[in-house]
Amino acid sequence: MVPLSWYLIFAAALFSIGLYGVLSRKNAVAILMGVELMLNAVNVNLLAFWRYLTFDKMAGQVFAVIVFAVAASEVAVGLALVISVYRRRQSIVADEINLLKY
Amino acid sequence: MSPIQIIFILVSAITLGSALMVVTTRNMVRAALWLVLSLFGIAIHFVLLEVGFFAVAQVIIYIGAIAILMIFAIMLTRRIAQDPGPQTNSTWPIAAILALGIFGLIVFLVQGWEKAAIQPSPFPAGYDPLRELGVALVSANQYLIPFEIASILLLAALIGAIIIAWDKK
């Protein structure tokens, strides 16, 4: 088997890529994709810790289940928002949807 | 090197490579398809972690629902998806530095941690994590309330998504 640190470094790399995507992309759907990558990195970490350290307790798995639920609802509402904004403003570029700033 | 380690490295390389393509490619539908590959790689990681249930749930939820939803959203906002210009905003170098910095920090922390190199102990005979998870999710003194709250969250998201995206005309 592989040591725990491999999983942690893999998850860290995935999280960083997702973070870069969230911070640098213009398209709102692309930002959501970055968020998905970050959530997945967290899930890999949760399950790796569960398997390597505390596989007799269920906390790690339960957390992962709840991350799944949160990710699914986040995408559903997020994409509904994107479509709604697109209908009104004809744009889903995050920089142009800045009316709340003023 | 054991076969498992070789599989781990291969799958990690594919996952991270496609994740990079997700955040850099200009064509949005392609980005979504790279996202699918990346999520599938994570499902294989779950198999390696001996949590087959999560691997299958990952494929059902992320590929079967979330990725398809994203492709639909991209196609519904198609004029933007075909935008040939750059898909990054002006602050992308800062984002890259930040992401690299966080990655470096985590690697540094993991290297210095004494438990980083431990190997997993095999499950005791007759121990079924899936059964344990199922029991834990519905027993009142364990995780019943978080589980129910998660289901209410899903219901709220369902109703919210319908109301937000409703074309009122």
Next chain:
Amino acid sequence: MADPVTFIAKWLEGYLAGLGLSSGWISVIQAALGVVVLGSAVLLVDIFLVWVERKVVARFQDRLGPNRLGPFGLFQPIADVIKLLLKEDITPQGADKFVYNLAPILALATVIILWAVIPLSVTVVGSTINVGALYIVAVGAIGTLGIIMAGWASNNKFALLGAFRMVAQMISYEVPMVIAILIPVILAKSMSLADIVQSQTVWYIVLAPIAAIVFLIGAQAELGRAPFDLSEAESEIVAGFHIEYTGMKFGLFYAGELLHALTFGGLFATFFLGGWRGWGAETYPILGIGYFFIKAMVMYWVIMWIKYSFPRVRIDQMLSFCWKFLTPLILTVLSITAILDKVMTGLPYWIYVLVMLLSNLVILYFVIQAVGRYARKERQKVAEPEKIRVAFPVKSSTSTSQAS
């Protein structure tokens, strides 16, 4: 020699150990060989299926079907394959080449990997993962992705429309189908397909006939076969998502569709007809493979029977049938099954079976009553149409244009 597969596996293990390989590598090599053998066997069956399908369609339509090449036209599929291979390979202008070429492979591959968890016999199982039932759902999800990729990459309006229709249909009908799968899971108390087959001393079609029917309808929709073949409705959108594909790429879609039908036949057999179970299958596992394929073929024939007997439904009818009828029905059956299963712990098995069957029959009776009443109302509506309002009021022509 009752169990040749295990015998060969044991012999291979001994041979590889003799070569001095570690046990980890041996299991990797064995798994890889198993994948190759099972995949090739399934594809060989697939070639044969082309002949079966054409012959059965011909019978339903009072024709003879292929009968020139070889005995009973048995070599016809080989000629078909040669024809497909020799055809010109066209990629439409503006297509996303990589995705365009990947989609047919995905369409066939997702069907083949379903066979990984189907128990062919007591010893011949690709993989005994404990979430086999969920695995099937997951693979179906990847199949949806292949269709949407084909539709998008073809750069064709009809292809995209067909893909959207197909995806809407597959995602909708996945819901009742998954819940229908859950009922055998409750009865067997395991998600592993091997356990589900093992525990079917009485076939589950007796215990859960409604779930079996709903699963069959869901399978029909998942396959995109008539009456749910809206995704390739020739009169509306030409051929649907695979309109631009030619030659062997189309052949892969076609082969995938045929094999998918047989696979769903096999899944139906696994969930409701006892899989490989039959006389002497426990002691002679090779018989189990035969029983399994006979049951799968019978169900494949039923799927074809439905396909060639029913006309196509409209898209709104298709969706409301799923969401307003099938989903509530199967949810009701699921909760009743779960409650009865909990209540009847400890009772003898024949009472259990009887109560399950009776509960299903009672539900079925009420459902048929309700559907009959609905149908009567609809017929009345058609027979006595509402009085048509006067189309042209005498006042002026501008008011009609405003009203529209």
